[in-house]
Amino acid sequence: MLVVGASGNIGGSVARALIHAGIPVRAAGTDPAAVARALPGAQSVHLDLLDPTTFAPALQGADGLFLVRPPAIAKVGPTLNALLDAAARAQVGHVVFSSVTGADTNRVVPHHRVETHLAGSSLSWTILRPGFFAQNLADAYRTDIVRDDRIILPSGQGRAAFIDVRDIGDVAALVFADPVTHRGAGYTLTGPQALDFEQVAALLSDELGRRIRYEPTTALRYLRHVHSQGRPWVQAVVQTVLHTGLRRGQAERVDPTLERLLGRSGRTLTQYVHDNRDLWATAS
Ligand SMILES: NC(=O)c1ccc[n+]([C@@H]2O[C@H](COP(=O)([O-])OP(=O)(O)OC[C@H]3O[C@@H](n4cnc5c(N)ncnc54)[C@H](OP(=O)(O)O)[C@@H]3O)[C@@H](O)[C@H]2O)c1
The missing domain is CATH 3.90.25.10 (UDP-galactose 4-epimerase, domain 1)
Incomplete structure (x- = not known):
């Protein structure tokens, strides 16, 4: 399972919940050494959302992708959405995107564009909308x-x-354990x-x-x-x-x-x- 933002609040919680559930984690970040220190139970990998050349190597062989929008990234087209396109090409089995409450109808937030892109893709997905x-x-x-x-x-x-973002991690782990049940669902948390x-x-x-x-x-x-x-x-x-x-x-x-x-x-x-x-x- 490839986890984006693994050194951050949500990604870290998701990675820890997956490790706890016995699901192998590939923890992604711009500084893989820092990720490895933060998550000793995971394999770490270099992935920079601002550098599309890092996408395919990070995704290779991943059966799932957890995606979160780093707060500093507002332009989601060439970054998060491009990673989703790469995930579709790599035939990743299931994507969980952590969005924000109300992003399904609120067009102002960048998460809305990621949700729309995901929904229009060939990927199997679940969207979490935390408060x-x-x-x-x-x-x-x-x-x-x-x-x-x-x-x-x-x-x-x-x-x-x-x-508590630890609960977002627990929900993501639950979804990845049984993606078919949660396919196409959006959960306000x-x-x-x-x-x-x-x-x-x-x-x-x-x-x-x-x-x-x-x-x-x-x-x-x-x-x-x-x-x-x-x-x-x-x-x-x-x-x-x-x-x-x-x-x-x-x-x-x-x-x-x-x-x-x-x-x-x-x-x-x-x-x-x-x-x-x-x-x-x-x-x-
Ligand atoms: N705060 C709230 O109350 C709240 C509520 C609902 C939703 N949200 C949403 O939650 C998201 C923030 O999540 P968070 O709190 O987990 O963020 P965070 O703790 O700031 O973590 C961001 C992660 O993104 C990684 N990152 C930054 N730039 C990157 C890049 N170019 N490529 C790849 N990874 C990069 C960072 O690691 P490296 O830089 O080391 O790679 C870090 O692991 C935002 O989209 C926000 O809108 C927040």
Whole structure:
């Protein structure tokens, strides 16, 4: 099974879930040595979505492909869609594409173009559409939590049904174990509970043993804040738009699909924070 983005949040979780299920993994990345260090149980392979010459060698003999869009890639035609074309030529048995909630109808997000391309291909496929990641606490919000004991966001009292990407990995492993059952399906995946950021801050405070506060801010101030942390303007804008959208309830719906597929409830945000508490430890 070829796993794209294997050193990242989703790809890493998928690779670990497949290894756990006894399915051989070829873990792809632009730096195969780094991938090999992150996933000792997998074979690592060089694949750069910006370099089509790497596609055929990485796909050779793969019976499945897990695909995710790296956040920095907006042009999906010559990258993700070209890889899907190469997968069709290589007669890969099944593709799982991890998209984003709402991408089936939202034409603005790049994932929509990948979904459309996949659906129009000769490939057998399943699309996962996850909502807001619990792992954002370790990516986008981590510096603010560690350095200033705060979460600063333009999200007002908006709530998010945080999904732990480990559950996305478990769903992908389930699909690859029985692709025929899941062929042509699109699954919206969320966590089991919608929380606002006052609740997230309280939960972090309880687990970390120090007070973390939520500081609601305006979209403009947040945009400048994110950019000042070193993110390019394009990513800062995307992050601002996503978090402002939470005010309108864009990510608060709890979907039952994950529980139905896995036969258990999704991991809670409390569980995620508990399992990863060292990520937010202060330097002292
Ligand atoms: N954050 C959320 O709440 C959320 C919710 C729903 C959906 N999503 C979607 O999830 C996706 C992000 O997933 P993630 O969090 O797993 O990302 P991530 O942790 O940033 O990982 C991205 C992966 O892509 C790899 N990559 C980067 N450039 C590459 C290239 N040119 N060729 C091949 N691989 C490359 C990276 O590894 P190397 O650079 O080492 O190769 C890394 O393994 C986005 O499409 C986002 O829209 C996010």
